Amino acid sequence: MKELRLMKGNEAIAEAAIRIGVDGYFGYPITPQSEVLEHLMAEKPWEKTGMVVLQAESEVASINMVYGGAACGKKVMTTSSSPGFSLMQEGMSYIAGAELPCVVANVVRGGPGLGTIQPSQADYFQATKGGGHGDYKLITLAPSTVQEMYDFVGLSFELAFKYRNPAIILSDGLIGQMMEKVYLTEYKERWSDEYINKTFPWATTGRAADRGNSIITSLQLQADKQEEVNLRLQKKYREIEDNEVRYELINCEDADYYFIAYGSSARISQKAMELAAEEGIKVGLIRPITLWPFPTKIIRELGQKSKGVLSVEMSAGQMVEDVRLAIEGKVKVEHFGRFGGVIHSPAEILNALKTKIIGG
Amino acid sequence: MTEEIIIAGFGGQGVLSMGMILAYSGIMQDKEVSWMPSYGPEMRGGTSNVTVIISDTRISSPSLNMFDTAIILNQQSLDKFENAVKPGGLLIYDPNGVNRHPERKDINIYQIAATDKAAELGIARLFNMIVLGGFLKVKPVISEEYIELGLQKSLPERHHKLIPDNLKAVQTGKEIIKAIQTV
Numbered sequence: 001m002k003e004l005r006l007m008k009g010n011e012a013i014a015e016a017a018i019r020i021g022v023d024g025y026f027g028y029p030i031t032p033q034s035e036v037l038e039h040l041m042a043e044k045p046w047e048k049t050g051m052v053v054l055q056a057e058s059e060v061a062s063i064n065m066v067y068g069g070a071a072c073g074k075k076v077m078t079t080s081s082s083p084g085f086s087l088m089q090e091g092m093s094y095i096a097g098a099e100l101p102c103v104v105a106n107v108v109r110g111g112p113g114l115g116t117i118q119p120s121q122a123d124y125f126q127a128t129k130g131g132g133h134g135d136y137k138l139i140t141l142a143p144s145t146v147q148e149m150y151d152f153v154g155l156s157f158e159l160a161f162k163y164r165n166p167a168i169i170l171s172d173g174l175i176g177q178m179m180e181k182v183y184l185t186e187y188k189e190r191w192s193d194e195y196i197n198k199t200f201p202w203a204t205t206g207r208a209a210d211r212g213n214s215i216i217t218s219l220q221l222q223a224d225k226q227e228e229v230n231l232r233l234q235k236k237y238r239e240i241e242d243n244e245v246r247y248e249l250i251n252c253e254d255a256d257y258y259f260i261a262y263g264s265s266a267r268i269s270q271k272a273m274e275l276a277a278e279e280g281i282k283v284g285l286i287r288p289i290t291l292w293p294f295p296t297k298i299i300r301e302l303g304q305k306s307k308g309v310l311s312v313e314m315s316a317g318q319m320v321e322d323v324r325l326a327i328e329g330k331v332k333v334e335h336f337g338r339f340g341g342v343i344h345s346p347a348e349i350l351n352a353l354k355t356k357i358i359g360g
Numbered sequence: 361m362t363e364e365i366i367i368a369g370f371g372g373q374g375v376l377s378m379g380m381i382l383a384y385s386g387i388m389q390d391k392e393v394s395w396m397p398s399y400g401p402e403m404r405g406g407t408s409n410v411t412v413i414i415s416d417t418r419i420s421s422p423s424l425n426m427f428d429t430a431i432i433l434n435q436q437s438l439d440k441f442e443n444a445v446k447p448g449g450l451l452i453y454d455p456n457g458v459n460r461h462p463e464r465k466d467i468n469i470y471q472i473a474a475t476d477k478a479a480e481l482g483i484a485r486l487f488n489m490i491v492l493g494g495f496l497k498v499k500p501v502i503s504e505e506y507i508e509l510g511l512q513k514s515l516p517e518r519h520h521k522l523i524p525d526n527l528k529a530v531q532t533g534k535e536i537i538k539a540i541q542t543v
Contacts, residue, residue: 006384006393006514032399117399178422179380179395181387270420345425 003184009149009175010035012182013079013105016153018045021190023074024052026065028084031117032173033107036079049190059084063091063104070100071216073196073203075157079105081173082123083114086131092166093132097218099202099233101160103153105169107176110341118341119173121265124318127170128292135230137237139167139244140291142262146180154185163240164202170291172314174264174343246289247298255284257357258303259349260323261312262288265337269312271346276353283353291319299326308332308357312349315339332357361416363501364424368409368441369433369454374488377514378431379410382492385502385510386414394422407436414501431495438462448543452495462540469541470498477536478529486529493533504530 007015014036017025027037037055045051056062062078069076080088085106095102108123110116125131127140139159143149149171156167197205204214220226248266251273252258261269266287276283286302288295303309303323308331311320317335324333336352338344365382369375379395386393396411411427413419430441432453438460445451447466455461456475472494478487496502502510507530511523 004387006380006387006395173399174396174423177397177399179383179393180419180422181393264423267419268421268423271424272421274420343423345423346421347425 005182005184006179007146007150007182008035008177008179009143009146009171010079010107010177011039012146012150013153013169014039014043015182015184016150017077018043018049018051019185019187020154020157021049021075021188022051022077022153022157023190024054024065024069024076025078026054026056026062026069026076027078027080028056028059028062030081030084032109032119032176033079033081033105035176036105049187051190059087060091063088063095066102066104067091067095067098067100070095070102071098071204073200073205075191077103077105077153079107081107081109082111082120085123085126089126089132092138093130093134093136094218095166096132096136096138097134097229098216099164100166100216101157101164102166103156103160103169104166105171108170108172110339116341117173119264119314119343120339120341121172121263121313121337122315122318122339123170124291124313124315127168128294128322136233137165137240137292139163139165139240139293140170141167141246142170142289142291143175144263144266144287146175146178147182149175150182150184159244163236165236165240170263172264241293244290245293245295245297247295248287248289249298250285250287252284252286252302255282255302256307257281257283257353258306258309259283259285259312259353260288260299260303260309260319261285262291262319264343265312265314268344268346269349272349272353275346275350281353281358288319294322294326296322296326299323300328303327303333304330306331308334310349310353310357311335312344312352313337314343332360334360361414361501362419363414363429363499364427365412365414365429365431366409366424366427366441366444367412367431367433368407368437371406371408373408373433374485375408375433376410378488378492379412381489381507381510381514382412382414382502384514385506388509388513389502389506391415392417392419394419396422407434407440409437409441429495429499431491433491434458435460450498452491452498452537454491465541466543467541468498468539468543470494470537471540472533472537474533474536477532481532483525483529486526489526489529490533490536493530494537495533496530497534497537
């Protein structure tokens with residue numbers, strides 16, 4: 001039987017990193033995700049698997065350490081919360097431009113600015129549209145349980161290495177701070193240098209006799225060369241959009257209305273669905289698991305045939321723009337969400353469905 | 361069965377750890393559980409609360425605004441959560457330091473003088489286990505043997521010698537809780 005533990009979402013990220021054989025974690029503490037670094041320091045994985053854990057001097061330093069580690073073909077990651085993730089945007093753009101795999105978790109808190117330490121989902125644009133400069137995309141996974149916080153660390157690395165692209169785990173203070181059951185997987189060994197040399201010819205592991213230079217850069221002074229890079233990136237992004245869309249459908253058979261919600265809002269919306277069912281309102285939930293690539297097709301298929309769609313997010317309305325693009329104006333689409341660190345209640349969501357969609 | 365519980369009091373009363381022992385005990389009894397603390401500025405030197413859900417089925421929202429049970433350990437929490445108990449639900453409170461008692465007529469109200477009892481027995485640190493015992497007497501959502509397993513899982517090994525005292529405090533709580541109003 002798998003080992004079962006009651007864990008915080010943040011602790012689950014840290015534990016998963018150790019067990020899947022991550023080579024390096026570079027981070028800087030910030031509420032509400034400091035338990036990631038705390039758990040790693042308590043577990044001392046450098047004694048078990050050889051994993052490096054380092055508290056950097058800032059988030060800017062953390063992301064550039066990740067950049068360096070990733071260039072060597074190592075499994076490296078960092079975690080932060082909103083203001084810290086903003087500091088990392090230059091690095092994110094460089095890593096995406098240099099086509100390197102890494103994992104970054106953002107345990108979102110209320111903004112803008114230093115904001116608050118309570119949960120929020122207002123970093124959706126930053127994660128899915130590119131918080132840094134240039135035409136780049138980050139594979140963005142949104143866990144809605146502590147188990148998914150654990151599982152998505154491994155999945156993010158798998159996708160990041162498959163496509164040589166950074167992956168983001170976009171969570172929030174609610175999932176980060178809450179405790180739930182987690183089934184832990186067995187410890188895996190870290191990749192050996194031989195394995196990295198053999199598998200990732202792009203990795204800068206020192207020049208071997210049988211191959212040329214590996215050059216990792218995001219700089220091309222000639223515009224036509226940089227356009228070629230961009231065309232290659234765009235081709236890769238279309239491939240990711242074709243192959244990596246993930247979502248969950250809950251009570252979607254026979255639904256008159258839909259909630260579209262991810263992460264903690266998906267959990268709260270499920271409770272709102274229970275309340276709606278008691279009143280005889282048939283509402284289903286489409287839960288995007290990947291926010292980029294966005295599950296446009298299924299939202300279009302189901303949503304256009306419904307009587308209306310409510311996008312629920314702890315923000316002033318970010319994901320709703322992608323939902324509207326999917327629905328193409330065929331049925332009513334509205335947004336509901338508390339923000340700035342306030343968590344909406346199930347009753348508020350149901351009330352918004354009634355006033356904005358059913359009666360609106 | 362789904363039991364949605366809020367436990368609220370001062371920081372240092374063991375609110376969060378009581379919730380954790382309850383959640384771990386739920387896991388040992390093969391239930392679904394969630395434990396969602398307040399972690400905002402209020403926990404830094406003021407009130408502290410945690411939402412614990414124990415269920416036979418998948419738990420939807422870990423964050424709630426209405427509860428089956430509110431376990432209230434100070435006046436501020438009573439003021440904040442009395443109206444968050446579902447009609448017909450349960451409110452348990454420690455009267456220590458409370459000068460405005462619960463006024464709802466549509467809920468079950470129980471009193472547990474755990475602060476006084478813990479002081480009398482010289483076991484101030486087991487105060488929260490007395491309260492837990494009182495709750496389990498009124499709502500036996502977890503069987504006793506699983507509380508012991510939950511303690512084993514949630515306490516570090518070096519504290520396992522304290523488990524018998526913890527269980528005794530649970531027993532004390534079961535003995536001293538009293539009904540004020542049942543509906």
